[in-house]
Amino acid sequence: MTFNKLQYLQEEYDKLHIEGKTNFIENARFCLMADQYDYKNYHSNGKLTESEFYSVVDLLYELDNLNMLISFVVRNIKVLLQEVDGIESLKPFLEKAVIDEATFLTRINTFLQKQKNC
Structure with missing residues (x-):
């Protein structure tokens, strides 16, 4: 008797409930499209290099997964x-806000008013 993979x-697949079929x-x-390198890196619990990380990300994005x-x-x-920590131009966005609550609420209110007028 031969093993029929399909x-x-x-x-x-037929055993799964509807929610699980997409994930399956x-x-x-x-499993079919990843090479050994990306497959291993996806399941790795260790620290990945940037190239290993982006290789898997690119494949998953390409597969619309x-x-x-x-x-x-x-x-x-x-x-x-x-990577973000190493980009100097992003540093100001990562700093903690130092405005008080009243200023924050005033700015939010101004933003919301402009949105209503659009």
Whole structure:
């Protein structure tokens, strides 16, 4: 008796509830399309280099695999934070705000008023 991979996948797919089918398909597509390098890096719990991180991100984006992309980015957020930390022009955006509550509320109110007028 030979093992029919397609039949096996179809049987496993049929066992799933509707919510799980999209995730199953996305995982299957990633397994088929990823080379050994990206597949290993996706499942790695170690610290990835920027090139390893972006290689997996690019593949997941290319496959339009947003569920796995979100999961991967969240697990490896330190890579992005280190990159952002190294960009001098972003430093002011990362600093803690030092305005008081009244000024903040005034600015929010001004913004909302402009939005209503648009």
